[in-house]
Amino acid sequence: MHQFEISRIIPIKFGGIDASFTNSSLWMVLTVVAVSALLLLGSKRIVPSRLQSVGEMIYEFISNMVRDTMGDEGRKFFPFILTLFCFILGANMLGLFALPVLLHPFTVTSHIIVTFALAALVWVGATVYGFYKHGLGYLKLFAPSGTPPVMLPLLVPIEIISYLSRPVSLSVRLFANMMAGHTMLKVFATFVVALGWAGIIPLAVMVGFTGLEVLIAFLQAFVFAILSCMYINDALHPSH
Numbered sequence: 476m477h478q479f480e481i482s483r484i485i486p487i488k489f490g491g492i493d494a495s496f497t498n499s500s501l502w503m504v505l506t507v508v509a510v511s512a513l514l515l516l517g518s519k520r521i522v523p524s525r526l527q528s529v530g531e532m533i534y535e536f537i538s539n540m541v542r543d544t545m546g547d548e549g550r551k552f553f554p555f556i557l558t559l560f561c562f563i564l565g566a567n568m569l570g571l572f573a574l575p576v577l578l579h580p581f582t583v584t585s586h587i588i589v590t591f592a593l594a595a596l597v598w599v600g601a602t603v604y605g606f607y608k609h610g611l612g613y614l615k616l617f618a619p620s621g622t623p624p625v626m627l628p629l630l631v632p633i634e635i636i637s638y639l640s641r642p643v644s645l646s647v648r649l650f651a652n653m654m655a656g657h658t659m660l661k662v663f664a665t666f667v668v669a670l671g672w673a674g675i676i677p678l679a680v681m682v683g684f685t686g687l688e689v690l691i692a693f694l695q696a697f698v699f700a701i702l703s704c705m706y707i708n709d710a711l712h713p714s715h
Contacts, residue, residue, distance in 0.1 A: 479585060479654070499589070502581045506565040514561070533561065537700065544704035545711060552707055559593065560700040567653060567692035571685070584695075585653040587646060594645035597703045605710035616713040645702055649695050656688045 485496035514530050537557045541549050563584060570582025583589045605613040617634040618627055663684065666677040 479657075481586075498581050499583050499586065502566070502569065502583050503589075506562060506569055506583070509569060510561045510565040513565075533557075540701055541704060544701065545708045548711055549704070549708060552704075556700055556704060559597070559703060560696050563593070563649065563699055564693060564696035567696060568689075570653070570657065571688055571692060582653050582657055584649055585657055587650045590650040591642065591646035593649075593699070594642040597645070597706055598642040601703075601706045601710040604707070605713060608710065609713055613710070613713045616709055641706060645699065649699055652691055652695050656684075656691055660684055660688065 482498050483495040484498060484501060487494045487496060513526065514533075516526070534557065537560055538553060541553045541556055545552065566582060566584045570580055570585065605616070609615075617631050617638070619630075619634075622630055660681060663677045663681040667681065670677065
């Protein structure tokens, strides 16, 4: 299961801090380059190409998501949500389809430290913006309008626990799906190699699971992005 192992490519140390450039770092860079190429190079032609059409579909898809979940006030966060969605989707897809002959496949989103860092960025950013915009009025988020006063002692602790668990649930959902799916594909690939000609059955199953993994890769990027929109919407409208 080498695709889940972190290995140093360029050892770098500052005192007792290990800041080495690893295979995880490499695949993050490759993801950024691939996504940038898709969105930038694909938009330079007057007559839309297939590549440009894909980029425009992603742009319109995220634009509609931001408008539907946050309204016009949330348009300022569109670049952030677009970047987040494209990075996660790109990392998921590269880890699934990278050619093992050229590079060992590595899915950075199958590591909890990466997904938690992304989730923490969203959660901390939304929290800071919520207090910046509303001050202590942001605490209305924990006591929704219209709640009977007698229910507040029970509801407020539940809302606080739910709020604090957001980065954990957001990160674990993406990490667990990516790691489980890639582990399953690796197991079936081992069967194909070990069984020789008899491996045609696990090969067919593996092809079907690969199609399912493509769908899951997109869905997990979508879920991460739309939940991020909802968390930022709470910072925009805490009393709703």
